[in-house]
Amino acid sequence: MAGSAEADDARAAAGVIDSGRGARADIDRSSGGDAPGGGGPGGVFGRLRARVARFDRRLIWFVGPTVLVLAAIIGYPVVRAAYMSFQQDKGLDPDTGMFVQGGFAGLSNYKMWLLGDCGSGAWSCVPGTLGHDFWPAVGITFFFAVITVSVETVLGIWMATVMGRSFLGRSLLRAAVLIPWAIPTAVTAKLWAFIFAPDGIANKIIGHPIAWTTDPWASRFAVIIADVWKTTPFMALLILAGLQMIPNELYEAARVDGASAWQRFTRITLPLVKPALMVAVLFRTMDALRMYDLPAILTGDSGASPTTTMSILVTADMRQGNFNSASALSTLVFIIIFIVAFILVKFLGANAVRTQDEQRKGGAL
Numbered sequence: 001m002a003g004s005a006e007a008d009d010a011r012a013a014a015g016v017i018d019s020g021r022g023a024r025a026d027i028d029r030s031s032g033g034d035a036p037g038g039g040g041p042g043g044v045f046g047r048l049r050a051r052v053a054r055f056d057r058r059l060i061w062f063v064g065p066t067v068l069v070l071a072a073i074i075g076y077p078v079v080r081a082a083y084m085s086f087q088q089d090k091g092l093d094p095d096t097g098m099f100v101q102g103g104f105a106g107l108s109n110y111k112m113w114l115l116g117d118c119g120s121g122a123w124s125c126v127p128g129t130l131g132h133d134f135w136p137a138v139g140i141t142f143f144f145a146v147i148t149v150s151v152e153t154v155l156g157i158w159m160a161t162v163m164g165r166s167f168l169g170r171s172l173l174r175a176a177v178l179i180p181w182a183i184p185t186a187v188t189a190k191l192w193a194f195i196f197a198p199d200g201i202a203n204k205i206i207g208h209p210i211a212w213t214t215d216p217w218a219s220r221f222a223v224i225i226a227d228v229w230k231t232t233p234f235m236a237l238l239i240l241a242g243l244q245m246i247p248n249e250l251y252e253a254a255r256v257d258g259a260s261a262w263q264r265f266t267r268i269t270l271p272l273v274k275p276a277l278m279v280a281v282l283f284r285t286m287d288a289l290r291m292y293d294l295p296a297i298l299t300g301d302s303g304a305s306p307t308t309t310m311s312i313l314v315t316a317d318m319r320q321g322n323f324n325s326a327s328a329l330s331t332l333v334f335i336i337i338f339i340v341a342f343i344l345v346k347f348l349g350a351n352a353v354r355t356q357d358e359q360r361k362g363g364a365l
Helices: 002-031 044-054 058-084 108-115 130-163 170-177 185-195 201-206 216-243 248-256 261-289 293-299 310-319 323-346 352-364
Strands: none
Touching: 058 323, 108 130, 108 323, 130 170, 130 216, 130 261, 130 310, 185 201, 185 216, 185 293, 216 261, 216 293, 248 261, 261 323, 293 310, 310 323
16 A cells, blocks of 8 residues: 555656646747747747737726826926927027027027036126026025935934824824925915014024024025925824834834834834835925925025025026026926936835835845
8 A cells, every 4th residue: 555655646746747847848839949038939039929918908998098198297298398498598699699589509508507608608607697596506405305304304203103102182193293284385485484574483482683584594494494394294194104014013022022112213113114214205305306385485586595496496597588498407407306216216225115025025034
């Protein structure tokens, strides 16, 4: 009996091996039978044809309408702005003094913004012109982005940690925290304009008159304070969603092992909340780089303002009727934001899907 059982097991194993070889042979035949990566029909093109053959064409009817809508409302304006950026604005020709209707301008619009070339060579734009204000606006925009996102991240983590605990009145606290984020930005700007007025609440509390809307550095910190007050709840909401995914058993096990509150925060909370945290940082950074309405309403929307951002510069150029050069500037703003977003996603871990996959693989190991 034992011998016959062993013989049956051997025959079954042989059958599995033969079936595996047959399946592998079928796959090779379906892809052409050549080695992967070769030039024959079994290489890359063979596998590509096999995938196309297995593709469910019904998916096109689900994805197609969304792609068309996005192409219409996003793709066309981007392409149109890029086209207009290579056209010349109507106005007086500085060389001839004659009025021109426009035409192809080449890279002159980009040279004006990047090199300060107003027609007489690099850095020929005099102070007071928009071409001269480009690089200061870039610096102010990144200054606002770095400071506000950093402060909002720290405060957002603290607020999310508090709201994630169980206590009486937690729902009321969460609703109250979200009120500043729900207020429209224009209303927020006017609210803080009253607070930072010469006879406003801020100066009365400090006891010293500060020109919050005219002094260069005071106006910048006024914008930062107003932006932090409004958008920190957004950061806290996204981080709180990540905290809700962390099992309580991990904290209980850490307490049993004698881990302190700081060790639990650095060893458990921060690593596991990183996907949600980086997504929040990505969204807020992109939003801060295109900041317009808050500084425009709070301190002014002219190009010479100490709080002029890149978006404010675009609208200031459009008010002067220079739609083509404004298109070039908006294209530069788009490229700058794209580069920053690419760096955050590629190198700083803002890709939430990849981060979660790495965490799962690390846990499996």
